[in-house]
Amino acid sequence: MPIARLPDLADPALAPRLVIKVGSALLVGPQGVRRAWLTQLVAEIAEARARGQDVIVVSSGAIALGAATLGLEKGGRGSLADAQAAAAVGQIALSGLWAELLAGHGLTAAQMLLTLEDLEDRRRYLNVTATLTRLLDAGAVPVINENDSVATQEIRFGDNDRLAARVAQAAQASAVVLLSDIDGLYDRHPRLPDARMIPVVQGVTAQIHAMASTESNSGLGSGGMVSKLQAAEIAELAGIGLVIGNGQHERPLARIFGEGIGTLFVPRARSGGRRAGARKAWLGGRLRLKGGLVVDAGAAAALARGSSLLAKGVTAVEGVFSRGDPVAILDPEGRVLAHGLSEYGATECAAIVGLHSSEQEAVLGYAPRSAVVHRDQLVLKS
Structure with a gap:
């Protein structure tokens, strides 16, 4: 109780x-x-x-x-x-x-x-x-x-x-x-x-x-x-x-x-x-993040439904971070929607912003990962 x-x-x-x-x-x-x-x-x-x-x-x-x-x-x-x-x-x-x-x-x-x-x-x-x-x-x-x-x-x-x-x-x-x-x-x-x-x-x-x-x-x-x-x-x-x-x-x-x-x-x-x-409570309670990923309205709605963050929904990359670093996920108005562990470094994220998964291999030079931030490594802030 x-x-x-x-x-x-x-x-x-x-x-x-x-x-x-x-x-x-x-x-x-x-x-x-x-x-x-x-x-x-x-x-x-x-x-x-x-x-x-x-x-x-x-x-x-x-x-x-x-x-x-x-x-x-x-x-x-x-x-x-x-x-x-x-x-x-x-x-x-x-x-x-x-x-x-x-x-x-x-x-x-x-x-x-x-x-x-x-x-x-x-x-x-x-x-x-x-x-x-x-x-x-x-x-x-x-x-x-x-x-x-x-x-x-x-x-x-x-x-x-x-x-x-x-x-x-x-x-x-x-x-x-x-x-x-x-x-x-x-x-x-x-x-x-x-x-x-x-x-x-x-x-x-x-x-x-x-x-x-x-x-x-x-x-x-x-x-x-x-x-x-x-x-x-x-x-x-x-x-x-x-x-x-x-x-x-x-x-x-x-x-x-x-x-x-x-x-x-x-x-x-x-x-x-x-x-x-x-693990998600620890991640969501972090006070220091290495960077941020700005997403469009469609991606914000998908996150609220429990989805992972895909490159297609990312509109901008902020800060310098490496794969596995904690980042903020922000809506188009700059409000923090979630904290997550990025599957890519900042440079890679910037290279695949807005791209469908079928387009990413040509840019990255290797098969893309399933998500930029997987839902298992992501916690919503509200």
């Missing part, structure tokens, strides 16, 4: 494995670490474990902690070098804090620092899955953060909302709980007097995206509502529920689960009524 309401997340039968993301502003205040608040949250994590639920923590805060220690301006985000240095110092304090507080409940913390490439590369992604599975089987609580000391602007998540969703995919979690500085998703900017919080969202649509704000109320975090909706989309591909809830209160999980205050994103049924397979 799928998760349908917030109290379901406290039921180990419906939600046996949770990923809980904690934002920077919740962990670090003007006076430093909010230890009393974190102690309450760790007690709630221990209660979830006692109920029989696995818990994975995705914890921000390393840059903020390190910046305070080093005396860096702008919370350590004034430059990439500042952020990397702050993370290197702050991560020690952050992991030590989690280990200490979890140990107070007889729980073992396990630190994992991940980069974007750890979850974008298929082999490394499977290694992450294996490590998380073994840690959970051994009774540990994985505490995960982006490895900001080596991440660059070009190759990084940039926010832990999407990292949490990708970790949930890798760990085959039941749900992601994003603890933030807001109660949930509002139908307009929450500062407006007639703003209304939406308790349940059935899939992330264009209408839902229109409600998002890029602002983060605290100024400490790197994400906003946009990144949270992107995280919900990533989770949805794997059939994973996602919750946005306010972490500023004492015992925030009790407020979200017990009182039902927050927004629950329930994945929509996909083609055939089933969630995407593990």
Whole structure:
């Protein structure tokens, strides 16, 4: 039975494995670490474990902690070098804090620092899955953060909302709980007097995206509502529920689960009524693609029916990529329809744009493959 309401997340039968993301502003205040608040949250994590639920923590805060220690301006985000240095110092304090507080409940913390490439590369992604599975089987609580000391602007998540969703995919979690500085998703900017919080969202649509704000109320975090909706989309591909809830209160999980205050994103049924397979969920959740294939309206309609992408329907090729690289498939207006693994490099794709299969051998010099992107290597984005 799928998760349908917030109290379901406290039921180990419906939600046996949770990923809980904690934002920077919740962990670090003007006076430093909010230890009393974190102690309450760790007690709630221990209660979830006692109920029989696995818990994975995705914890921000390393840059903020390190910046305070080093005396860096702008919370350590004034430059990439500042952020990397702050993370290197702050991560020690952050992991030590989690280990200490979890140990107070007889729980073992396990630190994992991940980069974007750890979850974008298929082999490394499977290694992450294996490590998380073994840690959970051994009774540990994985505490995960982006490895900001080596991440660059070009190759990084940039926010832990999407990292949490990708970790949930890798760990085959039941749900992601994003603890933030807001109660949930509002139908307009929450500062407006007639703003209304939406308790349940059935899939992330264009209408839902229109409600998002890029602002983060605290100024400490790197994400906003946009990144949270992107995280919900990533989770949805794997059939994973996602919750946005306010972490500023004492015992925030009790407020979200017990009182039902927050927004629950329930994945929509996909083609055939089933969630995407593990490989397709990984592919659809990728944040970095090597290029793009623009298709005509006929090909877009065929993709929606479950067909492969043929060269005949491709109108343009973008970027530089090789065979097997991930690419975006875009409609004539530039909207992303799907992610897929290309059967050809960019140069070959450009050479056979718009050609029927019977015409391609003369151009390529060899018998063409059955598709530019086969349906087994393709996942629709909506």
